[in-house]
Amino acid sequence: LEKAQVKHERLKAMGQMSSSIAHDFNNSLQQMTGNLEIIKFQKGFSNTTIERLNNIEDIIDDVADRVSALQKLGDTENENKNVQLIDFNTLIEEGLNQSRPLWKDDMEKKGLSVTITTDFENIPRFLGNRGELKSVFFNLIKNSIEAMPKGGAIVIKTFTKEKRVYATFTDTGIGMDEETKIKVFEPFFTTKGFELGRGLGMSGVYNTIKKYNGDITITSSGISKGTTFEIVFPVSNEKEATELETTKQKDKTSFNVL
Numbered sequence: 001l002e003k004a005q006v007k008h009e010r011l012k013a014m015g016q017m018s019s020s021i022a023h024d025f026n027n028s029l030q031q032m033t034g035n036l037e038i039i040k041f042q043k044g045f046s047n048t049t050i051e052r053l054n055n056i057e058d059i060i061d062d063v064a065d066r067v068s069a070l071q072k073l074g075d076t077e078n079e080n081k082n083v084q085l086i087d088f089n090t091l092i093e094e095g096l097n098q099s100r101p102l103w104k105d106d107m108e109k110k111g112l113s114v115t116i117t118t119d120f121e122n123i124p125r126f127l128g129n130r131g132e133l134k135s136v137f138f139n140l141i142k143n144s145i146e147a148m149p150k151g152g153a154i155v156i157k158t159f160t161k162e163k164r165v166y167a168t169f170t171d172t173g174i175g176m177d178e179e180t181k182i183k184v185f186e187p188f189f190t191t192k193g194f195e196l197g198r199g200l201g202m203s204g205v206y207n208t209i210k211k212y213n214g215d216i217t218i219t220s221s222g223i224s225k226g227t228t229f230e231i232v233f234p235v236s237n238e239k240e241a242t243e244l245e246t247t248k249q250k251d252k253t254s255f256n257v258l
């Protein structure tokens with residue numbers, strides 16, 4: 001087994017390399033967009049031509065999204081622009097709400113059901129960037145949904161232990177084989193085929209978590225036995241953490257579809 005530190009250095013190098021290539025792509029994309037804008041201002045195009053130009057614009061937007069995800073992988077320092085004390089429980093709920101359009105209608109149409117249960121402890125707030133951390137939670141939920149094409153259950157827990165904040169995401173999906181477990185955090189690694197998967201979700205998750213001196217571990221009992229991701233962060237607010245230790249409260253909610 002690869003030593004954790006070696007693995008971390010390797011993933012970091014892959015992220016930085018992807019990010020610098022993405023930087024070049026970004027310059028090229030900007031030139032393409034600029035030229036397209038100029039062309040679109042000219043008159044006398046047929047409808048088909050306008051349609052094609054719009055199609056090119058859509059494709060450029062799509063590529064730009066992926067390029068931007070790649071660029072973020074090079075962002076390994078936590079010189080954070082916009083940090084505030086964040087309540088993870090609320091942010092996870094927001095990630096859940098954001099994920100709902102991805103699956104709700106589709107599952108209902110197929111007569112399948114997804115149950116999402118949250119089991120939240122009152123945890124100390126965490127100093128970080130909301131958008132960045134929400135995208136961690138969103139990506140974990142999205143992957144769990146995608147791992148359960150026939151429906152299933154997701155359980156999300158938050159708790160504190162020994163001055164650390166934990167969030168676990170468990171699904172009853174397809175699980176992971178050994179190769180997937182090893183490669184899951186690599187940029188571009190996907191088992192979904194290039195049409196469906198980009199392989200940029202988990203590399204972004206990993207990068208963000210490391211940026212906050214956190215860690216992420218995977219437990220999967222094997223193929224079709226589901227997966228658990230456990231995230232752990234150091235406590236950023238000692239005082240609040242100590243206060244909350246004495247008033248541990250639980251908050252359990254459950255969403256049901258069908």
Ligand code: ADP
Binds near residue numbers: 190
């Ligand atoms: P993508 O979702 O585009 O494939 P990700 O980086 O988000 O890329 O995930 C990489 C791969 O990790 C997925 O293709 C899948 O094989 C595996 N994976 C991630 N989350 C899960 C999960 N909850 N259950 C099973 N496999 C997962």
Ligand code: MG
Binds near residue numbers: 200201
């Ligand atoms: Mg994904």
